[in-house]
Amino acid sequence: METIIIKATERSPEVNFDFDANTFAIKGESYPEDVTEFYGDLLLKLELHLSNLNGETVNFTFELIYFNSSSAKVLMSLFDMLEEIAEEGNTVNVVWLYESDDDNMEELGEEFGEDLEAANFKMKTTEG
Amino acid sequence: MSFDLFKKENSIIENGYTLLEAGGIVDEESAKEFKKLLSAYKKLFKSTRRLVKMSDRNEEKLNALAGTLDEKNKMLEGLSSKLAKYLSPQIYQSIFSGAHDTSLTTQRKKLTVYFSDIKDFTQTTEDMQPEDLTYLLNSYFTEMSGIALKYGATIDKFIGDAMLMFFGDPETKGVKEDARACLHMAIEMQQRMSDLKKIWHRKGFEHPFEMRIGINTGYCNVGNFGSEDRMDYTIIGGEVNLAARLEASADPGGILMSYETYSQVKDIVETEARKPIHVKGIRREVKPYAVTNIYDDMENNQHVIRHDRVGFNLFLNLDKLTAEDRKKAQKTLTDAMERLKS
Structure with a gap:
C-alpha cells in the first residue's frame, strides 16, 4: 500500500503511515470538525493492512499535544487494533511521546498504555 | 465499507x-x-x-x-504598553501586579525629591518655531527620563519644561541610598545636558537649554490625590516646595541641595555652602549646598584621600592643592603624626 502523508493543520495532526515499513506516526493536535471524515479512510486502510500481517514488526508513534473526545475514541480503537495484531503473534511497539511539562498528555499516555498487554508500550518525552 | x-x-x-x-x-x-x-x-x-x-x-x-x-489578552497587552508610557514604571508595575491601591489614600514617607527646570525657558523659546521647540523638548525629556529610569527614580510629572521626580516610593533602598541615587542621577543629567548643549548648538540652536536642579530630603505625603474618578499618584508637602525653591536658586547647569540631602551624601560629594534661604511652609532656615564635585569612586580616584570616623576626619584632594598648599598639608599631617605617636 502506498505511504500516506498528511500535513498537520490547526485542527488535525500530521499523519505518516508507511505501510511497507510498517511504521506509523500521528503527531500534533487533533480536534477535526468531522472525526469520521478525517480518520475514517485512514483507519479502514490501516485495519485492512494490519489484518494481513503475520509475524511482522509494527512501530507506531503517537506525539500528540491535544485531542478532543472523539479523537480519544479513535485512539482507543487504534490501541485495540494494535493489541489484537500483537495477540495474533506480531511484534507491536507503541511509543507515546509527550512534552516533559505536559502532565495531561503524560497521564493520558499512561491510561492508554494500561490497555496494552501483548503490544510493547513505551512513554518518552520529546526532549529525549 | x-x-x-x-x-x-x-x-x-x-x-x-x-x-x-x-x-x-x-x-x-x-x-x-x-x-x-x-x-x-x-x-x-x-x-x-x-x-x-x-x-x-x-x-x-x-x-x-x-x-x-x-x-483579548493581546489587545490588553497592547493597551497596557501604551498606558505604561503615561505612568512611571514603578507605579505601572505596582498597579499591574495588583499591589497598588486606587483609593484616595496617602502615606507619609521620607523621600528625596528632585525638581528641575530650564533656565529662562519662556524667553529662550519665544522666537523658536513650534517644530524646533517640540524637537528640543522631546529630546531633552527623552534623554533625562532615560537617566532617571536608570537610577530608579519615580517620575512624578513633567510640568512644561520642569520635571518632578522622587526616590523612596514605591520602592526604597533606604533614605541614604535613595539620596545618593538621586545625586548620581542629577550629576549624570547635568553631564548629559552639557553634551546635548553642544549637539543642539551644532544643529543651529543659538541658546540651548540650561537646566537647574534642586534636591531635598524630607517627609512628604505620597499617594493618590484628586477625585475618585481621576487621580494622580504624586507627592505634596512643604519639602516638595523646598526642592522647587532650591531649583530656582541653583546656578544654570548646577545642582543645589538642602542640608537634609547633604547630610546623606556628604562623604561622596564636594559642595559649596550658599546663603540660607527661607521657604513658605518651612519654619527652619534652609542651608543650601551647591554641588561642585563628586568623590564617589574613591578606590579608583588616586587624587582624593578621604577618611571619616568619630574624632578623625580627613579629606585630601591633591588636584586642588598648590605646591605651597601641599607643603602646608605635609606639615599639618607630620605634626598630627607626631602627636598621635606621643
Whole structure:
C-alpha cells in the first residue's frame, strides 16, 4: 500500500503511515470538525493492512499535544487494533511521546498504555 | 465499507441480538437475564455516544473561548504598553501586579525629591518655531527620563519644561541610598545636558537649554490625590516646595541641595555652602549646598584621600592643592603624626 502523508493543520495532526515499513506516526493536535471524515479512510486502510500481517514488526508513534473526545475514541480503537495484531503473534511497539511539562498528555499516555498487554508500550518525552 | 467510530460497540450489540434470536441461549431464565444485560449495554453505549458528542461540543466552545481570550489578552497587552508610557514604571508595575491601591489614600514617607527646570525657558523659546521647540523638548525629556529610569527614580510629572521626580516610593533602598541615587542621577543629567548643549548648538540652536536642579530630603505625603474618578499618584508637602525653591536658586547647569540631602551624601560629594534661604511652609532656615564635585569612586580616584570616623576626619584632594598648599598639608599631617605617636 502506498505511504500516506498528511500535513498537520490547526485542527488535525500530521499523519505518516508507511505501510511497507510498517511504521506509523500521528503527531500534533487533533480536534477535526468531522472525526469520521478525517480518520475514517485512514483507519479502514490501516485495519485492512494490519489484518494481513503475520509475524511482522509494527512501530507506531503517537506525539500528540491535544485531542478532543472523539479523537480519544479513535485512539482507543487504534490501541485495540494494535493489541489484537500483537495477540495474533506480531511484534507491536507503541511509543507515546509527550512534552516533559505536559502532565495531561503524560497521564493520558499512561491510561492508554494500561490497555496494552501483548503490544510493547513505551512513554518518552520529546526532549529525549 | 464505511468507517464507524463505534464499530466495536455496534457489533457487540448486533451479535448479542443475533444470539438471542437464534435461540443460542437455551435456558429461558438465562436468556431473559442476557436480554436485560444487552439492553443495559445498549443504553450505556447510547449515553457514551451522547457524552462524547457533548464533550466535543464543549471542547469546541472552550477552544473558541480560549482563542477570544488570547485576542483579548493581546489587545490588553497592547493597551497596557501604551498606558505604561503615561505612568512611571514603578507605579505601572505596582498597579499591574495588583499591589497598588486606587483609593484616595496617602502615606507619609521620607523621600528625596528632585525638581528641575530650564533656565529662562519662556524667553529662550519665544522666537523658536513650534517644530524646533517640540524637537528640543522631546529630546531633552527623552534623554533625562532615560537617566532617571536608570537610577530608579519615580517620575512624578513633567510640568512644561520642569520635571518632578522622587526616590523612596514605591520602592526604597533606604533614605541614604535613595539620596545618593538621586545625586548620581542629577550629576549624570547635568553631564548629559552639557553634551546635548553642544549637539543642539551644532544643529543651529543659538541658546540651548540650561537646566537647574534642586534636591531635598524630607517627609512628604505620597499617594493618590484628586477625585475618585481621576487621580494622580504624586507627592505634596512643604519639602516638595523646598526642592522647587532650591531649583530656582541653583546656578544654570548646577545642582543645589538642602542640608537634609547633604547630610546623606556628604562623604561622596564636594559642595559649596550658599546663603540660607527661607521657604513658605518651612519654619527652619534652609542651608543650601551647591554641588561642585563628586568623590564617589574613591578606590579608583588616586587624587582624593578621604577618611571619616568619630574624632578623625580627613579629606585630601591633591588636584586642588598648590605646591605651597601641599607643603602646608605635609606639615599639618607630620605634626598630627607626631602627636598621635606621643
